[in-house]
Amino acid sequence: MPLKEHLLEFRNRLMIAAAAIIIGAVVGWMIYDGVYDQLTLPFKEYEKTARADGDDAIVSLNFANATSAFSTQLGISIFTGVILSSPIWVWQIWAFILPGLTKREKRISLGVFATAMPLFLTGCFFAYLTLPKALIILFGFTPDDGNSSNIQQASDYFSFVTRFILAFGLAWLLPVFLVGLVAIGVLSGRTLLKSWRVAILLIFISAAIITPTPDPFTMFLLAGPLCVLYFAAVGIALVIDRRRVQSGQEPDWSHLSDDEASPLT
Template sequence: MAEGKRRRLAWLRPPEAGPGGTMSLGDHLRELRYRLIVSVLAIGLGSLIAAIWYDALYQVMLRPYTLAVQMLAESNPNLDPTTVITGVTTPLILAMKVCVVAGMVLSSPVWLYQVWAFIVPALLAKEKRYAIGFLSAAIPLFLLGVLIGYYIMPQGISVLLAFTPSSVPVTNLIDVNDFLQLTLQLMVVFGIGFLIPVVVVGLNLVGVLRASQLGKIRTYVIFGIFVFGAAATPSTDPFSMLALSIPMSLLYLAAEVFCRVHDRRKAKVAVPADA
């Protein structure tokens, strides 16, 4: 009976890897399904918790707009921006978007660990500390990216609205749904962008990437980061692009330095072992 119960509950556990972390294609797909289910459930639970404080979250998400209006009142007092909500179902969709993104932030330790566990399905006992190091770096960086995306939003809004012609009185009608969607996208993009160097370091720790390889592609990666910053930031203003691209470039350089130090230590350890 105990064996039958274990079989019925087998879907609640990821498939076990073979010697050296090897897995068949079917086991990889089953593990991916498992990691996705756990991540979605964690985000769903976080979203339900965030829904309890939706009114407070709504005020927090509209604060960039309030600050942008104050900036415009000083620089261009002729502008008259006003927020509106159009559509019957828009308030419900708006609440769901805000709660889901808040749920992603609250559950970030869970789904970040699932990402790491999927990348490295089987770690040796001495290498499991890498998972703790990955989470210790990934969670603060993800939250830092989210906060930077939130705090640069007022400057981006004021820059974009400043292009409104001041020669003729115009009322800027800002759809709350579009504005909050823009803010949420910017926060998520910044959070994910700040995770890329952590993934690079993780791949180096498990032997997939070497520091010499990172050095060879450094110029192309930094160029790609600025292209990514221009394409990924939905506000299309230069402040958002630079606020994402410059920190990502610095984090990539820091990741490369860390990988070089790790590779040198690994080489020093390997020489006595070979001798």
């Protein structure tokens, strides 16, 4: 395509993606009450747990000003729209790149797309399940002296919740990108296997950075599944390496030691 047609296609796909998010946000606005109840459910579970443990500290949500309730509903609706429309706008990104790929790269990218969406949504759901534990730890630092309270601004709470969920969802895409890099020949399964110590260290450092909470418990909740997913990606990458050798796409040098020179063919 000429550059002008590329730009026109980019504009069209951008408009489709934006329209999908807007429609999703409208749906999110319509189901706001249900989404609000679900996002505040971990908060309510913490309140029940605190009362059962005899904690008298006041913990509640607060809408600080006249526009706070409206802006909160708008933000949650947009967040819901992004989640609901994710298959559409991700597909638009993939479809824009598709014409420039080879037949083999198209098959690989389709597999990446088909795997990425379930992993992203699973990561978001896992974050939602672990959120009450994080709140129990964080709110547990509120002094139980009868005079202390932990009144949360609604905008701050929902910002924390949405960032928490998105951080988990995006982090769970790690194995998809690793397998994709192996499939196109940028990395190999042996390289990933030999670098597992460095990978584990980087996973824990990244988990400490991207999680919006400073407690180690939340970091382990994110880093633990990522370590499992990393080794799952290593296993798939080794299978890809073996198939590549069996098909004759590259010679088998796996029997050579790291300090032994390989023959050139």
